[in-house]
Structure formats: structure tokens, C-alpha cells
Amino acid sequence: MTVTLADVAARARVSPATVSRVLNGNYPVAAATRERVLRAVDDLDYVLNGQASALAAATSDLVGILVNDIADPFFGIMAGAAQSEIGGPGDGSGRAGGEKLAVVCNTGGSPDRELTYLTLLQRQRAAAVVLTGGAVEDPAYQTAMAAKLARLADAGTRVVLCGRPPLPDGAAVVAALAFDNQGGGRMLTKHLLSLGHRRIGYVAGPLERTTTRHRLEGHREAMRGSGLCGDEDRLTVHGSYDRRSGYDATVELLRREPEITAVVAANDTVALGAAAAIRDRGLRIPEDISVAGFDDLPFSVDVVPALTTVRLPLFEAGARAGRLAMGKENPPPGGIALVPAELMVRGSTAAPRG
Amino acid sequence: MTVTLADVAARARVSPATVSRVLNGNYPVAAATRERVLRAVDDLDYVLNGQASALAAATSDLVGILVNDIADPFFGIMAGAAQSEIGGPGDGSGRAGGEKLAVVCNTGGSPDRELTYLTLLQRQRAAAVVLTGGAVEDPAYQTAMAAKLARLADAGTRVVLCGRPPLPDGAAVVAALAFDNQGGGRMLTKHLLSLGHRRIGYVAGPLERTTTRHRLEGHREAMRGSGLCGDEDRLTVHGSYDRRSGYDATVELLRREPEITAVVAANDTVALGAAAAIRDRGLRIPEDISVAGFDDLPFSVDVVPALTTVRLPLFEAGARAGRLAMGKENPPPGGIALVPAELMVRGSTAAPRG
DNA sequence: CTGTTAGCGCGTTCAT
DNA sequence: ATGAACGCGCTAACAG
Numbered sequence: 001m002t003v004t005l006a007d008v009a010a011r012a013r014v015s016p017a018t019v020s021r022v023l024n025g026n027y028p029v030a031a032a033t034r035e036r037v038l039r040a041v042d043d044l045d046y047v048l049n050g051q052a053s054a055l056a057a058a059t060s061d062l063v064g065i066l067v068n069d070i071a072d073p074f075f076g077i078m079a080g081a082a083q084s085e086i087g088g089p090g091d092g093s094g095r096a097g098g099e100k101l102a103v104v105c106n107t108g109g110s111p112d113r114e115l116t117y118l119t120l121l122q123r124q125r126a127a128a129v130v131l132t133g134g135a136v137e138d139p140a141y142q143t144a145m146a147a148k149l150a151r152l153a154d155a156g157t158r159v160v161l162c163g164r165p166p167l168p169d170g171a172a173v174v175a176a177l178a179f180d181n182q183g184g185g186r187m188l189t190k191h192l193l194s195l196g197h198r199r200i201g202y203v204a205g206p207l208e209r210t211t212t213r214h215r216l217e218g219h220r221e222a223m224r225g226s227g228l229c230g231d232e233d234r235l236t237v238h239g240s241y242d243r244r245s246g247y248d249a250t251v252e253l254l255r256r257e258p259e260i261t262a263v264v265a266a267n268d269t270v271a272l273g274a275a276a277a278i279r280d281r282g283l284r285i286p287e288d289i290s291v292a293g294f295d296d297l298p299f300s301v302d303v304v305p306a307l308t309t310v311r312l313p314l315f316e317a318g319a320r321a322g323r324l325a326m327g328k329e330n331p332p333p334g335g336i337a338l339v340p341a342e343l344m345v346r347g348s349t350a351a352p353r354g
Numbered sequence: 355m356t357v358t359l360a361d362v363a364a365r366a367r368v369s370p371a372t373v374s375r376v377l378n379g380n381y382p383v384a385a386a387t388r389e390r391v392l393r394a395v396d397d398l399d400y401v402l403n404g405q406a407s408a409l410a411a412a413t414s415d416l417v418g419i420l421v422n423d424i425a426d427p428f429f430g431i432m433a434g435a436a437q438s439e440i441g442g443p444g445d446g447s448g449r450a451g452g453e454k455l456a457v458v459c460n461t462g463g464s465p466d467r468e469l470t471y472l473t474l475l476q477r478q479r480a481a482a483v484v485l486t487g488g489a490v491e492d493p494a495y496q497t498a499m500a501a502k503l504a505r506l507a508d509a510g511t512r513v514v515l516c517g518r519p520p521l522p523d524g525a526a527v528v529a530a531l532a533f534d535n536q537g538g539g540r541m542l543t544k545h546l547l548s549l550g551h552r553r554i555g556y557v558a559g560p561l562e563r564t565t566t567r568h569r570l571e572g573h574r575e576a577m578r579g580s581g582l583c584g585d586e587d588r589l590t591v592h593g594s595y596d597r598r599s600g601y602d603a604t605v606e607l608l609r610r611e612p613e614i615t616a617v618v619a620a621n622d623t624v625a626l627g628a629a630a631a632i633r634d635r636g637l638r639i640p641e642d643i644s645v646a647g648f649d650d651l652p653f654s655v656d657v658v659p660a661l662t663t664v665r666l667p668l669f670e671a672g673a674r675a676g677r678l679a680m681g682k683e684n685p686p687p688g689g690i691a692l693v694p695a696e697l698m699v700r701g702s703t704a705a706p707r708g
Numbered sequence: 709c710t711g712t713t714a715g716c717g718c719g720t721t722c723a724t
Numbered sequence: 725a726t727g728a729a730c731g732c733g734c735t736a737a738c739a740g
Contacts, residue, residue, distance in 0.1 A: 052733035071430035103457030123404035406717035
């Protein structure tokens with residue numbers, strides 16, 4: 001039923017080894033024989049058995065890309081960029097040569113699922129793994145993750161972190177590309193302060209994630225730099241990284257302190273929810289309240305007014321992570337690179353009234 | 355270096371066969387021995403070799419989900435839903451039991467890459483494959499795709515189509531869940547007609563995709579139903595499914611016919627671009643021009659004014675496709691189901707002036 | 709340049 | 725309930 005390499009060999013009247021050599025192209029084969037073999041392959045609709053091949057050669061062509069939320073363009077952009085560097089262009093024949101199989105795994109932000117996916121990829125002896133997005137700061141999880149990554153690296157899997165801080169205990173990874181979330185947060189709040197804002201609400205992400213903490217720390221640094229503090233906890237509401245959460249948190253923020261003149265959101269999606277809450281309250285943006293986001297996702301320029309935000313080079317970082325995973329690019333010094341953020345000032349922020 | 359099942363067996367003082375039985379749990383093993391084996395597994399940090407196991411058992415735990423654009427929530431939502439049905443919840447141990455490895459492959463909308471991915475998945479002897487999104491209508495591609503899917507099905511891979519019309523030549527697939535793009539398009543344009551619009555511009559997607567054609571056909575049906583025709587080609591501009599394309603096409607539409615009172619876009623993302631073009635021209639939405647989209651992506655309710663659009667149950671369809679792929683749900687009669695669309699009337703459409 | 713031989717790590721018969 | 729032996733389909737030496 002299923003056609004094997006031996007069948008091809010028989011039909012081409014050569015040995016299995018020769019067929020293997022033709023298919024892998026890593027060895028000299030006479031043009032005539034190669035022709036015969038390829039014809040037999042086509043005649044028989046033969047497709048290499050990946051597992052047998054991987055088992056024998058002790059290598060795999062699978063590369064995993066882990067994301068927290070596949071429906072969020074933040075991850076989609078990084079994953080797509082990484083995949084395009086890994087997958088190769090394809091030769092148009094649909095026959096597939098030595099390409100890697102770059103696959104995206106959706107963890108849903110759950111540490112358990114993340115660990116499970118890593119085990120599954122370890123089972124497949126994945127050639128490389130790219131982890132995207134912020135990490136959870138639970139100690140037990142950190143330990144488990146560090147151990148698992150060490151074992152993966154150990155087994156020859158190249159591990160790359162993209163948009164995630166380096167592991168606490170040092171490397172064990174090929175490279176870590178960390179976003180400058182703290183610097184971005186600082187920049188953004190400084191911008192608001194320079195416009196004259198003093199009462200600034202902050203809609204933060206989930207408490208336990210590094211991304212949340214770093215962005216919030218940048219914000220508070222800027223606030224303290226202007227001598228503003230004390231109200232920090234009252235003017236901060238935590239939620240998840242989605243629109244609904246942004247809406248609810250903003251409602252709560254306005255209840256706690258109706259006099260705020262600006263709302264900084266954990267990311268652009270959350271900012272969308274914040275803006276909706278503000279409008280539903282009958283307030284105008286930016287005349288009554290300024291709103292700012294983070295990430296600069298594609299839609300941010302399209303909302304009205306366009307969103308002031310911090311741009312993260314998601315595509316570039318994803319692509320670089322992909323190249324790093326493939327060994328097509330040298331790791332940064334120390335295996336760690338801080339990817340810079342850029343302030344994008346648009347219409348959603350302005351000087352406060354009066 | 356790498357620890358194998360034999361190592362575990364040696365440490366647990368049992369035969370390799372027993373270890374295998376414990377791990378797969380498909381066979382009676384004495385509780386005491388099982389304990390010993392599991393302890394040895396933990397002690398040695400043993401992880402099953404997926405390829406060896408797959409090779410021996412002639413089964414694979416890989417399930418592929420193909421998407422056109424991973425950065426587009428349209429696909430992300432479907433893929434995430436499918437993956438959640440396939441991957442299993444994980445048991446929290448990170449140890450991974452009999453889970454399938456659900457992976458997402460990004461084709462970038464390229465037929466070649468799509469075919470290449472299918473070959474790669476075929477190589478891995480994937481347990482199932484879910485194809486999402488509209489198909490390209492090129493005959494050569496259709497033939498190649500049908501042949502490839504037939505071969506996959508033949509090799510035991512369960513093939514499910516999600517948001518894609520059934521193959522021309524009949525099944526060979528477990529199930530095809532097709533969106534009612536035509537009905538949705540008709541509904542939407544009827545809504546505009548009922549508001550009093552007569553000169554309606556259409557920003558269509560890429561010419562060769564089924565999704566584009568079906569939505570456009572629905573639109574034209576509605577137009578003809580109101581006795582409106584003739585201007586069809588002049589009032590239709592094709593582009594890709596992205597914001598930029600929506601912007602450019604709308605500029606062109608307004609150049610060709612400044613008197614249009616409504617613009618229907620191929621999808622929500624394109625509608626965003628259309629709206630930007632209209633605003634940049636100094637026109638108001640919906641007072642001067644109404645705008646409508648398709649899909650009802652999460653952001654559509656957040657733009658201002660909120661977007662009138664056609665809701666597709668992306669999550670539900672993706673989840674169902676996942677269950678179908680796993681054999682957890684029975685296929686619809688004939689293997690084909692038409693997934694209904696729902697009109698969502700919001701602020702971006704209103705009666706034309708005058 | 710090509711054929712022969714020997715595993716890769718595991719599941720699965722058979723025995724026992 | 726457990727162990728021994730074979731083979732899954734392929735690649736990697738080693739000859740020739």
C-alpha cells in the first residue's frame with residue numbers, strides 16, 4: 001500500500017542507498033542514474049518517510065515557534081517573520097527539498113501548555129525552538145522552564161528567545177532578543193508628562209508577566225522623575241491583554257479618579273478598549289483624555305484618532321530570531337540583545353485642558 | 355548522551371517491552387513495576403523519541419493547520435480554536451501524554467508554499483490536516499491540490515477544509531466547512547440598498563480567490579435584484595486583503611466615481627483602509643459615505659464609527675474543524691456544511707444624503 | 709560512482 | 725504479567 005524507498009530502488013534498478021543519495025543530494029550520483037531514480041519517484045508518487053529518515057540520520061527538520069496567542073497580531077507578525085526565514089521559499093514544485101518544517105504552537109499564555117509543547121517538540125527532536133512573548137514570573141515555572149530548555153539545548157535543539165528576557169540563570173539558549181519594554185514605557189510617559197499631564201491612569205497587563213512589569217516600571221520611573229508618586233497603586237489597574245479588559249479597567253480607573261487626563265494602556269489592543277470606555281462615558285479623545293498604547297500594531301494608525309504608541313519592530317525581531325534559530329546569523333555578544341523601541345506620537349494624545 | 359528506552363529498562367530492571375507498555379498504557383502492567391519504571395523515567399529525564407515511536411507504530415501525533423496569513427486574526431482565530439480542540443488541555447505536569455502536536459503552518463497565501471507544506475506534512479505522516487481560508491481558482495493548482503489531498507487521505511491523514519469550498523471533484527476529505535460568503539455579501543448589499551444607496555463602490559480581494567468571487571457575486575446579485583447593473587466593473591476595484599490595498603483601491607474608486615455614497619470592502623481590514631482614504635479626502639463616515647466590511651473581526655466594533663459588517667463564526671468553525679480532524683465529531687451529511695453568516699449593522703452605514 | 713551491511717529507537721508479535 | 729526477537733523505513737559507514 002505505502003510505497004517505500006525500496007520500491008523506488010527496485011523500479012529504478014538501483015540500490016536503496018543510491019535512491020537515498022539522489023533524494024538528499026549530498027553525494028555524487030551519475031546523471032543518468034539520478035534521472036532514472038527521479039522518474040521512478042514520480043511514477044510511484046513516492047514521498048520520503050520523515051520519521052524513518054530522521055531516526056536514521058538523527059536529525060529533524062521540525063522547528064517550533066511558540067506563541068501566547070495566535071489570534072493576536074503581536075504574535076502573528078513575529079511568528080510569520082520567523083517562519084519565513086526558516087521555511088525557505090519552496091521551489092514551486094511542491095516537491096519539497098531540504099526545507100525545515102516551521103510550525104507555530106499556540107500556548108494560550110498557559111505555562112503548562114508551554115511546557116507540554118516543549119516536551120512534544122523535544123519528542124520530535126526539533127532542530128530549533130523559538131519562544132516568543134513575555135515570560136511568567138512564577139519561580140516554579142521559571143525553574144521548570146530553565147531545566148527544560150537546558151535539556152533541549154543539550155539534545156542539540158537550538159533555542160531562541162524573541163521578545164522575552166534572558167533566563168535568570170544565564171544562557172542555555174542560542175540567543176535572547178528582549179524588547180526594551182521598560183525604555184518604551186518610560187519614553188511614552190515622558191511624552192505625556194511633557195504635554196503637561198500629571199494625573200495619568202495606567203491599565204496594566206497580567207501581574208505575573210515580565211512584559212507587564214517592565215512596561216509598568218518604565219512608566220513609574222518617568223513619573224518619579226517628575227516628582228509624581230504616591231498614587232501609583234490607585235492609578236494602576238491590572239487586567240489581561242485584551243480589549244475587554246482594557247474597557248473594564250478604564251471604567252474602574254475613571255471611577256477611582258475622574259480627574260485623570262490620560263490613560264496609558266498595556267498594549268494597543270487594551271488601548272482600544274480604554275478608548276471605547278472613555279467615549280462611552282461621553283468624553284472626547286484627546287481633548288478630555290489622552291490615550292496611549294504599546295506595540296504599534298497595524299490597526300493603531302487606523303483608529304480615530306490614530307493611536308500614540310510605542311513601536312516594537314516585531315517583524316524584524318521575528319525574522320532575526322528565525323535566522324538565529326537556523327544558524328544563519330551570529331548571536332549577539334553574550335547571546336543577549338536589547339531590541340529598541342520607538343515612540344510614535346499620533347492624534348490620541350494632546351495637552352490636557354486648562 | 356541521549357537516553358533511550360533501553361536505558362530506562364536497564365535502570366528499572368525490566369525489559370524494554372515493559373517500559374514501552376507502561377508509557378503507552380495500553381497494556382496491563384503490575385502496579386509495582388509501573389512505579390519502578392516511572393521513577394526510572396523521571397530519574398533519567400527520559401523523553402520518548404517521537405520518530406522512532408511513530409516509525410514503529412506507523413502512526414504520528416502531528417496535526418497540521420494551514421493558514422494564509424498568520425498575522426491576520428481571521429486565520430488566527432480559526433487556527434487557535436482548532437488547535438485548542440486538537441492539542442488537549444495538557445495535564446499540568448508538562449510531561450505530555452498521548453497529546454497530538456497541533457501546529458500551524460503559514461503559507462502566505464502562496465499555492466506553492468501550501469503544496470510544499472502539505473508535502474512536508476505528508477512526510478511526517480501527519481494524523482490530520484486542516485486547510486483554512488479560500489482557495490485559489492487556478493485549474494493547475496486545483497488539480498495538484500486535489501491529487502495531493504487524495505494521496506494524503508489515502509495514506510490515512512484526515513483532511514478537513516475550514517472556510518474553504520469543497521473540492522470540485524468531490525470529497526477525498528473528511529469534511530468541508532464552507533462559509534456562506536455569497537449569502538453574506540448579498541445580505542450586506544441589500545442592507546445598503548434598503549438604506550437608499552444606489553451608487554455603491556466595491557473594493558474586492560484578489561481576483562483568483564474563491565472568497566473574493568463569492569462575496570462579489572453576492573453583492574452583484576443584490577444589485578441586480580434592485581435593477582442596478584451596468585456599472586459593475588467600473589465600480590469594482592481588486593486588491594489584496596490588506597489595509598493598504600483598501601486605501602489605494604478606495605482612492606481609485608473615488609477618482610472613477612466621486613458620487614458613490616457607499617463603499618463595500620472585501621473584509622474588515624480592507625474596510626479600515628477604505629475608511630482612512632475617505633477621511634483623508636475630507637469626507638465623513640457615514641454622513642458622506644457609508645463603509646462596510648466582512649468577517650467581524652474583534653477590532654471592528656472599536657473603530658469609530660463602529661463597522662457594519664458580516665459576522666462569520668470563525669471560532670466556532672475552527673473548533674468544529676478541529677473536532678472533525680480528530681474524529682471527535684461526525685462529519686455533516688455529504689461531508690459538506692455551509693456555515694451561515696450574520697449581518698451586523700453598526701454606525702458606519704447610514705442613509706445617503708439628499 | 710554504486711552496492712552491501714548494520715543499526716537508529718521503538719512497538720509488537722510470540723512465547724513463557 | 726513479563727521477556728525475546730523481529731522489523732518499521734531510512735541513512736551511514738565501508739567496500740569495491
